[in-house]
Amino acid sequence: xxxxxxxxxxxxxxxxxxxxxxxxxxxxxxxxxxxxxxxxxxxxxxxxxxxxxxxxxxxxxxxxxxxxxxxxxxxxxxxxxxxxxxxxxxxxxxxxxxxxxxxxxxxxxxxxxxxxxxxxxxxxxxxxxxxxxxxxxxxxxxxxxxxxxxxxxxxxxxxxxxxxxxxxxxxxxxxxxxxxxxxxxxxxxxxxxxxxxxxxxxxxxxxxxxxxxxxxxxxxxxxxxxxxxxxxxxxxxxxxxxxxxxxxxxxxxxxxxxxxxxxxxxxxxxxxxxxxxxxxxxxxxxxxxxxxxxxxxxxxxxxxxxxxxxxxxxxxxxxxxxxxxxxxxxxxxxxxxxxxxxxxxxxxxxxxxxxxxxxxxxxxxxxxxxxxxxxxxxxxxxxxxxxxxxxxxxxxxxxxxxxxxxxxxxxxxxxxxxxxxxxxxxxxxxxxxxxxxxxxxxxxxxxxxxxxxx
Amino acid sequence: xxxxxxxxxxxxxxxxxxxxxxxxxxxxxxxxxxxxxxxxxxxxxxxxxxxxxxxxxxxxxxxxxxxxxxxxxxxxxxxxxxxxxxxxxxxxxxxxxxxxxxxxxxxxxxxxxxxxxxxxxxxxxxxxxxxxxxxxxxxxxxxxxxxxxxxxxxxxxxxxxxxxxxxxxxxxxxxxxxxxxxxxxxxxxxxxxxxxxxxxxxxxxxxxxxxxxxxxxxxxxxxx
Numbered sequence: 001x002x003x004x005x006x007x008x009x010x011x012x013x014x015x016x017x018x019x020x021x022x023x024x025x026x027x028x029x030x031x032x033x034x035x036x037x038x039x040x041x042x043x044x045x046x047x048x049x050x051x052x053x054x055x056x057x058x059x060x061x062x063x064x065x066x067x068x069x070x071x072x073x074x075x076x077x078x079x080x081x082x083x084x085x086x087x088x089x090x091x092x093x094x095x096x097x098x099x100x101x102x103x104x105x106x107x108x109x110x111x112x113x114x115x116x117x118x119x120x121x122x123x124x125x126x127x128x129x130x131x132x133x134x135x136x137x138x139x140x141x142x143x144x145x146x147x148x149x150x151x152x153x154x155x156x157x158x159x160x161x162x163x164x165x166x167x168x169x170x171x172x173x174x175x176x177x178x179x180x181x182x183x184x185x186x187x188x189x190x191x192x193x194x195x196x197x198x199x200x201x202x203x204x205x206x207x208x209x210x211x212x213x214x215x216x217x218x219x220x221x222x223x224x225x226x227x228x229x230x231x232x233x234x235x236x237x238x239x240x241x242x243x244x245x246x247x248x249x250x251x252x253x254x255x256x257x258x259x260x261x262x263x264x265x266x267x268x269x270x271x272x273x274x275x276x277x278x279x280x281x282x283x284x285x286x287x288x289x290x291x292x293x294x295x296x297x298x299x300x301x302x303x304x305x306x307x308x309x310x311x312x313x314x315x316x317x318x319x320x321x322x323x324x325x326x327x328x329x330x331x332x333x334x335x336x337x338x339x340x341x342x343x344x345x346x347x348x349x350x351x352x353x354x355x356x357x358x359x360x361x362x363x364x365x366x367x368x369x370x371x372x373x374x375x376x377x378x379x380x381x382x383x384x385x386x387x388x389x390x391x392x393x394x395x396x397x398x399x400x401x402x403x404x405x406x407x408x409x410x411x412x413x414x415x416x417x418x419x420x421x422x423x424x425x426x427x428x429x430x431x432x433x434x435x436x437x438x439x440x441x442x443x444x445x446x447x448x449x450x451x452x453x454x
Numbered sequence: 455x456x457x458x459x460x461x462x463x464x465x466x467x468x469x470x471x472x473x474x475x476x477x478x479x480x481x482x483x484x485x486x487x488x489x490x491x492x493x494x495x496x497x498x499x500x501x502x503x504x505x506x507x508x509x510x511x512x513x514x515x516x517x518x519x520x521x522x523x524x525x526x527x528x529x530x531x532x533x534x535x536x537x538x539x540x541x542x543x544x545x546x547x548x549x550x551x552x553x554x555x556x557x558x559x560x561x562x563x564x565x566x567x568x569x570x571x572x573x574x575x576x577x578x579x580x581x582x583x584x585x586x587x588x589x590x591x592x593x594x595x596x597x598x599x600x601x602x603x604x605x606x607x608x609x610x611x612x613x614x615x616x617x618x619x620x621x622x623x624x625x626x627x628x629x630x631x632x633x634x635x636x637x638x639x640x641x642x643x644x645x646x647x648x649x650x651x652x653x654x655x656x657x658x659x660x661x662x663x664x665x666x667x668x669x670x671x672x673x674x675x676x677x678x
Contacts, residue, residue: 278558285556289536318542320668324622325551328671336667352539359538377667 010185017177025170029163036159044152045111045119048132048145052117054078055088056136056143059097066092066141084148087124091142103144104131122146187212195222203230235298243291246407246418250284283418290420293356294406297427307432310351311344312452313379316386319358320377323366331371332391334362337378347384347452349432354386354450357428360421361388361448368392374443387449389441400438425450455570456480458499460490460516461532462508466555470503473559485509487516494520499527501569504549506533506540514547521548528569532557568621581616584660584674588616602654607632611647615662619672622665644670 055078060067068090079086089099107122116135121128129146136143187210195206205223208216257277264270320336327334358377365375365388373391380387395403402408404426407419422436425448429436434452441447457474461467462485471481482497484490487510494502506513517529531549533540544552551565581588587596593609595602604612614623614631628644648670652662659675 278560281556282558285554289554293537317667318546319538321624322538322541322545322552324624324665324668328621333663333665334668335665338667352537355539355542356537359541 009188010181013181013185014178017181018174021173021177022170025166025173029166032163032166036156036162040152040155040159041111041119044130044147044155045113045132048119048130048147049113049117049134051078051086051088052132052134052143052145055090055145056134056141059090059136059141059143066090066097066136068098068141070098079145081147081151083150083154085127086148087129087146089144091144092140097141099144103146105133105144107131188215191215191219203233232298236295239291239295239298242406243295246287246291247284250280250287253280254284287418287420290418290424293424294420294427297353297424297431307348307350309346309348310354312347312349312354312384312386313338313340313343313345315351315354316358316377316379319355319362323359323362326363327366327375330366330369332366332369333374334366335374335376337376338380340379340381343381345379345381345384347432349452353428353431357425357450358386358388360425361386361450364388364421364448365390365392365445369445373445376443383454384452385449387447389443389447390445391443392445394440394444394446395438404436455501456482456497456499457566458490458493458497458502459483460485460487460503460508460513461505462486463505466505487511487513490516491520494524501566502527502529503566504529504531506531506535506544514544517548530565530569532562571617581613583616583619583672585658586612586616586660586672588613597655597658597660604654605647605650608647608651608654611644612651615670615672620674622669622671624669626669628669 055068055070058068058070058074060069079088087100087103089101089103090097102124104120104122104124107120110118110120112118116137117132119130119132122131123129124131124146127148129148130152131144131146133142133144135141191211198204198206203226205226206219208219208223211219254277257273257280261270261273261277264273317336320334324334362375362377369375369391374389375391376389378387378389379385404422406423408423426436429450432452434450437447437449437451439447439449457479459467459470459481461470461483464485467483467485471483474481482493482499484493485508487508490504493499504513504517508516513531513533517531521529528550529548531544531552532555533544533552534555535544536554541552541554550569553562553565579590581590585598588609589596590613593606595604595609595612610631611628614628625641625644628648629641632643632647648662648664655662661673661675663671663673665671
């Protein structure tokens with residue numbers, strides 16, 4: 001069997017929360033890093049420009065030419081740096097007025113600060129440097145300062161420490177998400193575990209006090225089902241005990257009869273007893289059949305059987321045909337009367353159950369009608385009605401209610417009745433929303449009708 | 455007589471076999487539909503006794519499959535299915551009679567004898583009911599030894615009635631039998647032939663009884 005890939009809500013929820021949180025933290029970190037980079041460059045560039053402008057302030061214009069006179073002291077003060085190495089150049093056109101020769105005039109990652117200042121990365125004297133150039137305007141000289149990148153690199157490293165807590169935030173978020181989800185889902189698991197455990201022990205309803213709102217419909221449905229199941233089981237038990245009790249009676253009769261047959265003095269009387277026992281067996285068999293028919297009628301179980309549209313006219317005719325031979329054997333004429341000109345009489349119902357009900361009525365009618373008598377099945381349309389007339393003694397007024405109870409038998413009862421037939425008819429009728437009516441037939445006997453809702 | 459018994463319960467099989475053998479009837483037993491298929495194909499039986507719940511399928515399905523190939527051999531269904539609906543569908547599925555378990559042995563004998571009376575091939579040629587003698591091959595009907603003049607269709611219908619007498623012949627069966635010979639179909643056809651027959655039988659000992667809504671049956675006057 002192929003294992004079913006089941007959804008795991010807890011894991012799903014954890015991933016769905018953790019991934020976006022992680023994404024947000026990463027994007028935030030990235031933006032911060034880019035911003036820091038920009039800021040570091042900008043700050044250090046400013047300092048370079050400061051130095052360059054200080055130098056530019058020393059440039060004098062003498063005789064149409066730019067001149068600079070820089071004391072060693074001033075030079076040292078301007079360019080002194082503990083960490084980085086700084087070089088400078090003051091140019092008039094391409095003429096070097098002061099400083100070191102060969103400071104690059106262009107490079108990568110150039111950034112402009114206003115119209116007169118720009119900074120870029122380049123290589124100078126075998127080192128990577130940041131170069132800042134400032135145009136002095138009047139006199140038209142250019143001042144460039146080149147500085148190695150050690151301070152900048154160090155500052156960046158220092159700033160990484162600022163982002164370190166962000167990593168901690170990620171770890172913390174993962175922990176919070178995992179724990180939060182687990183704690184939310186855990187009542188579900190305890191609930192499932194508790195129900196699972198109890199379901200083995202009893203069919204009692206589960207307490208729903210601790211059930212979260214989302215699960216309440218589920219829990220209520222489960223409890224409803226348990227309750228119905230309890231009902232079915234109780235009825236089933238009651239039924240089984242009644243059945244056992246009812247079966248004991250004919251079994252006792254059989255046992256007594258067998259003893260009598262065994263003790264019989266001659267074969268002829270033994271044979272007589274055995275023949276009686278045959279009848280008892282038949283009655284017992286019929287009782288079993290009726291009990292089974294009743295058990296199929298449990299309202300909870302019967303509710304699940306599908307109802308469909310069916311023509312009771314055709315159904316009644318088929319049932320009548322099936323009983324023709326029984327009727328003939330008993331010397332009874334079994335007739336069929338329809339008042340609908342062959343048109344179908346439609347109801348919603350279950351054909352097998354209605355056949356059973358009508359069959360019981362016909363069977364009863366054939367039992368109570370003397371040989372030579374008449375039994376008639378009649379179908380009419382408005383409202384849909386199945387009626388069975390018989391030629392029997394009829395039902396005394398005071399027994400009209402009682403004969404529909406289980407195991408009740410009328411005072412005129414004859415033959416191998418079980419007292420269940422009419423109870424079955426009544427229960428099938430109720431299942432279909434139909435009523436069973438009992439009246440005096442114009443044929444002389446009883447008239448039982450099943451009247452369905454139109 | 456040769457009976458084909460399709461029944462999977464060994465005890466019932468044994469009891470029935472002993473009972474029928476003591477009556478001098480021949481019995482072939484099968485415990486599954488597969489072996490029933492084999493036997494039914496290779497041998498001619500005069501009666502099939504069929505249980506419905508068999509290990510390899512539903513006897514009723516088998517009957518529906520098998521019926522078109524052999525519409526003549528009578529089939530008696532013997533089953534524990536006791537609902538009215540089961541009985542109805544059994545008869546509609548092509549069974550000639552339907553007996554639910556448990557049944558009295560005498561009841562079974564009576565049913566078998568009735569089935570044989572109305573379908574036996576040997577006796578089919580010569581049917582008798584009360585004073586009526588129906589001779590198929592000569593197409594003659596004698597009442598108390600005197601011949602009655604019958605139209606061939608009337609003769610046909612009376613044959614159906616005598617074969618099942620005193621049980622009922624559904625109107626549908628008569629209509630179908632007439633339709634097979636390409637005669638006008640419809641309920642009225644049956645009514646016409648039955649009323650003509652009734653006139654010809656007159657007020658004698660045998661009467662055609664109309665069972666309203668179902669069909670016709672033959673009755674002996676003193677029993678009616």
